[in-house]
Amino acid sequence: MTEHPVAGQAKTLGWLDIFDLWRNAEAPTENGAARLLAIDMGVETGTARQWRARRFVPLIYWPRLIEVVARRHGVALTTDDLLAASIAARPHPRAMPRNIGSSAEAA
Numbered sequence: 184m185t186e187h188p189v190a191g192q193a194k195t196l197g198w199l200d201i202f203d204l205w206r207n208a209e210a211p212t213e214n215g216a217a218r219l220l221a222i223d224m225g226v227e228t229g230t231a232r233q234w235r236a237r238r239f240v241p242l243i244y245w246p247r248l249i250e251v252v253a254r255r256h257g258v259a260l261t262t263d264d265l266l267a268a269s270i271a272a273r274p275h276p277r278a279m280p281r282n283i284g285s286s287a288e289a290a
Contacts, residue, residue, distance in 0.1 A: 196260070197268045198238040201248075204256045223251045238272040240265070 205216035205223075213235060214228075221231035224247055234240045240248055249260045 196264065198272050202235045204252065223255060239269055
């Protein structure tokens, strides 16, 4: 992932860092940030909340996300950056299959 200037310093952005770009004095909480993200992306607030919980934005929204992050936050993301963030993201617990490696599977 390329380096991006955030608050005057270079930082590699992951998904949670990207979502946190919408946190500010106007929206200091996750819900407030999700509301602003939803407005910028043209989706429902619940959809933006799901994206954060899943630590991922669906591919179909990446072009819009790249544009919005550049315009609103002055950060130049690429699809390669978003792909790297996706690979590096820890999967949400509900996304993981249950009982992997358990003795019940061996029977």
